[in-house]
Amino acid sequence: MTTINPNLLKLQSNYLFADIARKVAAYKESHKDKRVISLGIGDVTRPLVPAVINALHDAVDEMGRAETFHGYGPEQGYAFLRDAIVANDYAPYGVRIDADEIFISDGAKCDVGNFQELFSADSIVAVTDPVYPVYVDSNAMAGRAGEPGPDGWSRLVYLPCTRENDFVPDFPKTRPDMIYLCYPNNPTGTVLSRAALQGWVDYARREGCVILYDSAYEAFITEPDVPHSIYEIDGAREVAVEFRSYSKTAGFTGLRCAYVVVPRELRVSDGKGGKVDLHHFWNRRQCTKYNGCPYIVQRAAAAIYSDEGKKQVRAVIEAYLDNARLISDAVRGMGLDVFGGINAPYIWVSVPDGMTSWGFFDRLLNDAALVCTPGAGFGRSGEGYVRLTAFGSPEDTLEAIERLRSVR
Ligand code: PLP
Numbered sequence: 001m002t003t004i005n006p007n008l009l010k011l012q013s014n015y016l017f018a019d020i021a022r023k024v025a026a027y028k029e030s031h032k033d034k035r036v037i038s039l040g041i042g043d044v045t046r047p048l049v050p051a052v053i054n055a056l057h058d059a060v061d062e063m064g065r066a067e068t069f070h071g072y073g074p075e076q077g078y079a080f081l082r083d084a085i086v087a088n089d090y091a092p093y094g095v096r097i098d099a100d101e102i103f104i105s106d107g108a109k110c111d112v113g114n115f116q117e118l119f120s121a122d123s124i125v126a127v128t129d130p131v132y133p134v135y136v137d138s139n140a141m142a143g144r145a146g147e148p149g150p151d152g153w154s155r156l157v158y159l160p161c162t163r164e165n166d167f168v169p170d171f172p173k174t175r176p177d178m179i180y181l182c183y184p185n186n187p188t189g190t191v192l193s194r195a196a197l198q199g200w201v202d203y204a205r206r207e208g209c210v211i212l213y214d215s216a217y218e219a220f221i222t223e224p225d226v227p228h229s230i231y232e233i234d235g236a237r238e239v240a241v242e243f244r245s246y247s248k249t250a251g252f253t254g255l256r257c258a259y260v261v262v263p264r265e266l267r268v269s270d271g272k273g274g275k276v277d278l279h280h281f282w283n284r285r286q287c288t289k290y291n292g293c294p295y296i297v298q299r300a301a302a303a304i305y306s307d308e309g310k311k312q313v314r315a316v317i318e319a320y321l322d323n324a325r326l327i328s329d330a331v332r333g334m335g336l337d338v339f340g341g342i343n344a345p346y347i348w349v350s351v352p353d354g355m356t357s358w359g360f361f362d363r364l365l366n367d368a369a370l371v372c373t374p375g376a377g378f379g380r381s382g383e384g385y386v387r388l389t390a391f392g393s394p395e396d397t398l399e400a401i402e403r404l405r406s407v408r
Contacts, residue, residue, distance in 0.1 A: 005141070039371060049312035059299035075290055076100070077103060113137075114138075132187070152379070162381050183217075187348065220317060
């Protein structure tokens with residue numbers, strides 16, 4: 001009989017969101033008069049902006065006429081979008097990226113999940129703790145994570161990020177081959193300063209590692225010392241791949257568009273004493289397994305770089321950041337320490353002394369009919385924290401803040 005990939009059998013079910021849903025359902029059942037508000041939403045709630053909708057309509061019309069119909073597009077994405085990315089996401093920060101170093105896709109989740117295919121099966125992988133689970137599970141599926149245990153996966157190198165190290169990971173004792181960094185961070189909402197990121201780029205150059213830099217929340221950066229791209233850092237083109245997404249930037253979670261930057265200088269060992277080019281192999285991989293992001297979606301993404309598109313998208317981001325400020329202030333008013341929320345839609349709250357993440361989750365639910373995400377669900381170092389998100393409507397956010405005041 002055919003045998004399953006044994007690594008899939010090692011994957012642990014992610015019970016986090018199922019457990020939350022179960023507890024919320026039980027609460028609703030016994031409190032039929034209460035309206036539950038979620039501060040745990042990981043999806044955007046505001047609709048697509050008019051510039052995007054207009055571009056979609058126009059592109060759909062093009063698809064209905066023989067003269068303007070588009071069939072298969074380039075696997076790497078259309079030039080109109082790759083050029084707009086160079087001009088708008090990189091040139092203003094003094095970063096030189098060539099359009100052909102950009103690969104358009106239908107999501108950063110697949111890109112960060114797929115990119116590990118380029119590395120040898122025995123590569124050592126480092127992840128921050130807490131962590132966005134895709135980095136861990138995609139490497140576990142490929143057999144790189146070893147065995148799961150109470151302290152995590154046996155072959156993964158964990159980089160704890162807690163208030164003790166100001167959420168800046170220390171360099172690991174074991175040299176990894178691949179390092180996943182996500183800034184602004186999900187779930188903590190914290191960022192790396194320019195100096196801290198320079199430290200990681202220097203480390204990767206010294207040790208011969210590749211940094212997989214997930215920048216899905218770049219659009220939320222507000223502070224001047226926070227780099228918008230890892231390529232603002234000297235030497236990064238030789239060691240880093242950057243992942244971006246339109247999901248949270250422009251409400252594309254249901255439309256799907258993202259991109260990866262793979263600089264030409266990024267080379268790794270061929271295992272035989274020579275070096276090979278990751279750009280070449282990512283292109284080879286994409287051309288084999290991916291047939292391109294839809295034309296109409298790429299037109300929609302390009303529309304966010306028009307003058308009106310920029311203004312409209314910015315207004316949505318500002319509204320989420322306003323929510324984040326209001327929520328952070330309300331939680332501080334409860335006497336709790338708050339991290340993130342300034343350059344990210346995520347607020348990381350240190351739970352009261354003596355309580356666990358889940359204990360605080362229960363407290364918020366029972367006292368205020370509010371839902372949060374227990375930090376322990378993102379890794380061992382997430383214990384003692386909960387994640388709140390700023391993606392709710394302004395009305396729900398204001399009501400949630402009122403309710404937070406009533407929590408004991
Ligand atoms: N990377 C991080 C850190 C995320 O939090 C998310 C979405 O939650 C993604 C990537 C996925 O983005 P996309 O919607 O483009 O697949």
